[in-house]
Amino acid sequence: MRYLLLLITLFTNGYLRAQNDSTLLLEPEHLTEKNIIPRDIELQKTKALSATRTLEDIDQLPYTVWVVTAADILENGYVTLGDVLKAVPGIRVSQPGNALEGETFMMRGLEGNRYVKILINDVPVRPMFAPGMPIGAQLPIRQAERIEVLYGPAGAIYGNEAFAGVVNIILKETERPIFTQADLSFGRFGYNSLDLMFGGKLGKDKKVFRFSLYGSSTIRETTDVYYDQNLYNVENYLPFDASSNVYVGNPNFRASLDSFKYAKTAQLSHESRLFGVNLTWRGLHFTYHRMARFDASALGLSPLAVSYSNPSDRMAERIETYTLGFNKTRKRWLTHNNISLNRYNIDNASTTTYVFDRLSAAAYYAQSIVIPVDSPRTQIIQDARNRFASNERYTAASAIDVRFESRINASLMTNLSLDAGFQGTASFGFAPLTYHSFPVEIKAFDFEGRAAGYPFIPLQFSIGEANLFGQLAWRSKKLTIIGGNAFNFSSEGAIKSLPRLGIFYRFDSTWTVRANYATGLRRSPPYENANTFEFVAGSQIEPYANVGNFTETETMQSLETALRYQSDNFRAEGIFFYEQADNLLRPGYLTPSDNFVPSWNYGYKNAPGKALSMWGIQGLLRSENFSVDLKSRKTGKRVATWYAEFFMQYSRGKEWFGEPYQPTADVRNAPRWMTQFRTNWRTGKFQLMLASNRQKNTLSSAVVYKDFYNRKTVIEQYPVFRTWDMMMRLYLSNHFLVYFHLQNMFNRRYAGIDASGTPDDLLYNPQQGRTFRLGVNYNMN
Numbered sequence: 001m002r003y004l005l006l007l008i009t010l011f012t013n014g015y016l017r018a019q020n021d022s023t024l025l026l027e028p029e030h031l032t033e034k035n036i037i038p039r040d041i042e043l044q045k046t047k048a049l050s051a052t053r054t055l056e057d058i059d060q061l062p063y064t065v066w067v068v069t070a071a072d073i074l075e076n077g078y079v080t081l082g083d084v085l086k087a088v089p090g091i092r093v094s095q096p097g098n099a100l101e102g103e104t105f106m107m108r109g110l111e112g113n114r115y116v117k118i119l120i121n122d123v124p125v126r127p128m129f130a131p132g133m134p135i136g137a138q139l140p141i142r143q144a145e146r147i148e149v150l151y152g153p154a155g156a157i158y159g160n161e162a163f164a165g166v167v168n169i170i171l172k173e174t175e176r177p178i179f180t181q182a183d184l185s186f187g188r189f190g191y192n193s194l195d196l197m198f199g200g201k202l203g204k205d206k207k208v209f210r211f212s213l214y215g216s217s218t219i220r221e222t223t224d225v226y227y228d229q230n231l232y233n234v235e236n237y238l239p240f241d242a243s244s245n246v247y248v249g250n251p252n253f254r255a256s257l258d259s260f261k262y263a264k265t266a267q268l269s270h271e272s273r274l275f276g277v278n279l280t281w282r283g284l285h286f287t288y289h290r291m292a293r294f295d296a297s298a299l300g301l302s303p304l305a306v307s308y309s310n311p312s313d314r315m316a317e318r319i320e321t322y323t324l325g326f327n328k329t330r331k332r333w334l335t336h337n338n339i340s341l342n343r344y345n346i347d348n349a350s351t352t353t354y355v356f357d358r359l360s361a362a363a364y365y366a367q368s369i370v371i372p373v374d375s376p377r378t379q380i381i382q383d384a385r386n387r388f389a390s391n392e393r394y395t396a397a398s399a400i401d402v403r404f405e406s407r408i409n410a411s412l413m414t415n416l417s418l419d420a421g422f423q424g425t426a427s428f429g430f431a432p433l434t435y436h437s438f439p440v441e442i443k444a445f446d447f448e449g450r451a452a453g454y455p456f457i458p459l460q461f462s463i464g465e466a467n468l469f470g471q472l473a474w475r476s477k478k479l480t481i482i483g484g485n486a487f488n489f490s491s492e493g494a495i496k497s498l499p500r501l502g503i504f505y506r507f508d509s510t511w512t513v514r515a516n517y518a519t520g521l522r523r524s525p526p527y528e529n530a531n532t533f534e535f536v537a538g539s540q541i542e543p544y545a546n547v548g549n550f551t552e553t554e555t556m557q558s559l560e561t562a563l564r565y566q567s568d569n570f571r572a573e574g575i576f577f578y579e580q581a582d583n584l585l586r587p588g589y590l591t592p593s594d595n596f597v598p599s600w601n602y603g604y605k606n607a608p609g610k611a612l613s614m615w616g617i618q619g620l621l622r623s624e625n626f627s628v629d630l631k632s633r634k635t636g637k638r639v640a641t642w643y644a645e646f647f648m649q650y651s652r653g654k655e656w657f658g659e660p661y662q663p664t665a666d667v668r669n670a671p672r673w674m675t676q677f678r679t680n681w682r683t684g685k686f687q688l689m690l691a692s693n694r695q696k697n698t699l700s701s702a703v704v705y706k707d708f709y710n711r712k713t714v715i716e717q718y719p720v721f722r723t724w725d726m727m728m729r730l731y732l733s734n735h736f737l738v739y740f741h742l743q744n745m746f747n748r749r750y751a752g753i754d755a756s757g758t759p760d761d762l763l764y765n766p767q768q769g770r771t772f773r774l775g776v777n778y779n780m781n
Contacts, residue, residue: 190221299754
């Protein structure tokens with residue numbers, strides 16, 4: 001049906017273009033010398049608004065901003081946000097990642113899903129109650145005019161969650177009366193994807209109405225991650241000197257035919273859906289997105305924690321966003337006002353089949369340390385199994401975020417401008433909580449009683465937050481100074497100040513230098529509160545019932561300096577950065593409780609004081625717009641054009657956790673060396689892109705819990721690897737092209753980012769092997 005829709009769309013577009021109705025056709029223009037000769041340099045510059053909340057040339061900013069354009073997205077075949085970020089300097093991506101967050105990424109030592117603010121058209125879309133921003137093919141990547149990536153905290157202008165950076169997806173708005181684009185592709189492992197967009201512009205002068213409707217569907221029937229059978233050897237994951245009794249005889253465990261200690265594995269599928277509407281009438285704009293994602297609930301987890309044998313175990317998630325905004329322009333100032341509603345839901349049919357996961361292990365430890373003999377321990381295992389891991393267990397979540405923002409951009413003097421505003425957020429509902437023995441019906445507005453899903457009752461949270469910010473920018477021909485501050489208020493914590501200062505200086509037309517200091521924060525999220533539990537020896541296991549478990553707000557300080565050389569066709573840049581994060585919330589830690597009754601806390605806890613420090617150097621070399629005459633040096637005719645870019649990053653750091661865990665010698669999951677290379681050639685109707693990514697040895701999360709959990713098999717260092725991707729495109733006409741996309745072309749086996757950072761993770765998170773896609777693309781532009 002969807003392929004029929006594609007053909008109808010293309011046929012309808014061709015029919016409309018064939019008509020003589022002047023309302024659908026651009027009026028013919030007579031070009032003169034005046035029209036052709038002038039060259040608007042400003043239109044050729046790459047601009048972004050995420051660094052200052054004002055659209056500016058990124059080469060004039062004191063901050064590091066990377067922009068991926070619509071042309072980049074098309075030329076490289078990006079489908080997910082993970083695809084985009086994989087090509088951004090210094091960012092590490094895991095595809096697949098985990099069930100709750102989908103694909104995951106790391107920016108300068110911190111998990112981006114949790115610590116980077118994700119926006120669409122400058123409006124936050126990450127649900128406050130989600131563990132992190134879910135990433136799959138459900139985000140409007142193909143519909144983006146550009147995707148802006150800001151490095152470093154930006155709490156001074158975005159408030160909460162802009163901790164390690166910002167990713168801003170800016171949607172397309174066409175100047176054509178009618179615009180259509182479509183993409184259809186098929187690939188290995190049952191991959192198929194369909195992406196459609198239809199839009200246009202009606203009216204003229206100030207009475208202009210722009211509209212776009214779009215949607216996509218992406219399906220991958222299986223995920224090629226089964227490289228190493230040793231990953232699925234259950235004996236490698238036994239904690240606390242536990243015996244094979246924890247899985248032998250467990251009805252949830254399914255053994256393979258090779259050996260009873262190897263788990264049986266089923267296919268890990270993925271599905272994503274998107275439907276969107278973007279409308280603009282003069283200063284009024286409305287955006288709606290309905291995004292759905294389905295991922296296998298076992299992604300990245302060990303076969304001792306969860307069963308891989310049930311293909312119906314998956315997380316079904318839906319996010320709906322509504323945004324209504326109004327902009328007003330005057331001679332010296334511009335106001336922006338918008339209100340947005342974000343609905344987050346995990347279908348209560350989402351299931352996981354547990355075997356002996358970290359919660360069962362924590363309960364076993366809390367009970368067994370006071371029982372020296374083995375026979376009662378067998379009963380402890382049976383009790384934990386009955387409580388947490390019998391049959392399938394259901395996950396459910398329902399929450400609503402309401403956000404309001406009002407800000408002003410004003411020109412105070414010739415060289416001085418002001419950006420100031422207010423942001424407010426109200427969130428309420430239920431964070432994802434699993435282990436329910438039956439589907440639990442919950443609604444975000446259900447303030448009264450709700451059904452108890454044994455063994456836990458869903459906990460409801462309500463959070464209020466406000467951010468008052470102001471920023472001044474002074475700009476001259478050579479010098480730019482941008483400084484600001486924000487005061488963040490929350491119902492869950494004290495007022496926090498978020499200063500920021502950036503300086504940019506241009507020596508001449510080619511050399512520039514810049515520096516900035518920035519801060520960020522992340523308030524204690526509902527998910528971490530809802531998933532922290534207390535274990536009392538010899539009694540029942542209960543979740544915390546209070547909201548304010550974590551009194552410490554996570555904070556970040558960052559310092560960055562850079563030197564850049566840029567000519568018409570060449571760019572070189574060196575960046576030094578240092579960052580320190582305090583009070584980071586750590587997952588999966590079992591620590592003694594402060595209560596008088598002997599008990600243990602399991603789940604999330606704040607590191608005491610400094611939790612992470614990291615410094616590094618980033619380098620960038622880029623050459624573009626070079627042409628080669630492949631036929632003759634005398635003709636001067638351009639036959640082939642190309643550009644190439646090379647990135648490198650070297651970083652060092654350390655993490656602290658508090659007792660009883662020791663500091664690490666490096667930042668986990670952050671390689672010391674990363675190098676990325678990309679080149680793009682085009683001759684005539686043929687285009688070729690090659691990309692390489694190399695990462696040095698990486699410290700795993702397992703080094704933290706190895707000793708405490710008495711794990712006999714742990715991979716502390718993930719080995720170095722290099723991958724290569726290739727994209728070939730053949731332009732059949734000005735509007736049609738066919739392409740072939742090959743990822744991990746040499747079928748390299750390598751580790752991604754740890755799925756959860758807890759003992760439930762696989763020895764390493766295996767990434768996809770060689771995959772390819774064949775597709776056709778139609779674009780009116």
